[in-house]
Amino acid sequence: MRKTYLASLLITLFGILSLPLNAAPANPAAAAAPSVQAESDRLDLNKADAMALQSQLSGIGKSKAEAIVAYREEHGDFASIDELLEIKGIGKALLDRNRDKLTVN
Incomplete structure (x- = not known):
């Protein structure tokens, strides 16, 4: 027993x-919060200058940031974030690493 x-x-x-x-x-609000940044926290590809792109994006240095701005000036505003793949030196892995930091307005 x-x-x-x-x-x-x-x-x-x-x-x-x-x-x-x-x-x-x-804190249930923190647990329910999405892991993706809010739209207002994202960097707009159609408005950001080379310095902002370089400082806020992972793997984007001076030359790639300048290439993004030059592409935008030559082809007009970006229609989607995936259009970055058209720029030499930006591949799928780099785009995926920064996708949640970007927006197109």
Whole structure:
């Protein structure tokens, strides 16, 4: 009987200790927040200058930032973010790395 009582007590204790692990997060708003940046936090490809592109995007240096601005001046405003793939030196991996930082308005 002692073993049964001790086993019941241990099971109850482990159950109680595991409750915080299964509980809802303390700040439900933070848990529900999307991982993608808000539209206002994104860099607009049609308005950003080379310095802004260089400083805010990952893997974009001076020459690529200038190439983005030159492409925009030559071809007009970007219709979509995917149009960056037309610029030499910008591939799918680089675009995917920065996609959530960009917008086209």
